[in-house]
Amino acid sequence: MTDSFTRFFKKFSRFGLGLICCLVFNAAAEGIQVKNAELVPVDTAYQLDADFDIDFSPEVEAALNKGVPLTFLIEFQLVSPRQYWFDDEITTKSQVILLSYHALSRQYLINIDQHQKSFTTLQEVRDELSRLRDWTVLDKSEIVKGESYQAVLRFRLDHSRLPKALQVEALSSEKWTLVSERYRWIPNFQHP
Numbered sequence: 001m002t003d004s005f006t007r008f009f010k011k012f013s014r015f016g017l018g019l020i021c022c023l024v025f026n027a028a029a030e031g032i033q034v035k036n037a038e039l040v041p042v043d044t045a046y047q048l049d050a051d052f053d054i055d056f057s058p059e060v061e062a063a064l065n066k067g068v069p070l071t072f073l074i075e076f077q078l079v080s081p082r083q084y085w086f087d088d089e090i091t092t093k094s095q096v097i098l099l100s101y102h103a104l105s106r107q108y109l110i111n112i113d114q115h116q117k118s119f120t121t122l123q124e125v126r127d128e129l130s131r132l133r134d135w136t137v138l139d140k141s142e143i144v145k146g147e148s149y150q151a152v153l154r155f156r157l158d159h160s161r162l163p164k165a166l167q168v169e170a171l172s173s174e175k176w177t178l179v180s181e182r183y184r185w186i187p188n189f190q191h192p
Helices: 002-029 058-065 122-129 164-172
Strands: 031-042 045-055 072-078 088-102 108-114 114-121 133-137 150-157 182-187
Touching: 031 133, 031 150, 031 182, 045 122, 045 150, 058 072, 058 088, 072 133, 088 122, 088 133, 108 122, 114 122, 122 133
Parallel strands: none
Antiparallel strands: 031 045, 045 133, 072 088, 072 150, 088 108, 108 114, 150 182
């Protein structure tokens, strides 16, 4: 009996490992990932430039194509780390992005800060959302020479702005988990 159990376990292990690898690969293929981010000095401020990998699950694409608007949030925070106390928050900013599909014109619409752009394919939408440029997030006067800082960036789907009927499904399904890990880096502030 032990011999047959060992053979079964070996077969199951090979199958299970392949299944787990397949599930991990598929999970990694859908969602949002921050590839890189940097603060760029301009005049009296710092602007944020970032690149993302964005891939929608078939369920999210289907909902969008049926007219469900998607609201995304890009969240930025700069803190000064403290060893024995809470980090000192320097600034917190968020940017709202509304993505919708207009069935009559067959176009995807992106609204950012009252500016609208239209696209004919979902790939064009992904390309547009994957590049963030020139977002002013910080005034240079907020930076103190000699202090250490940590920047944090996250990009996510705002589930609270989905239609009520979808909110429960979105919270319980991995297919609706469109949120990046918190991307952290030490900014290189140039002081005169």
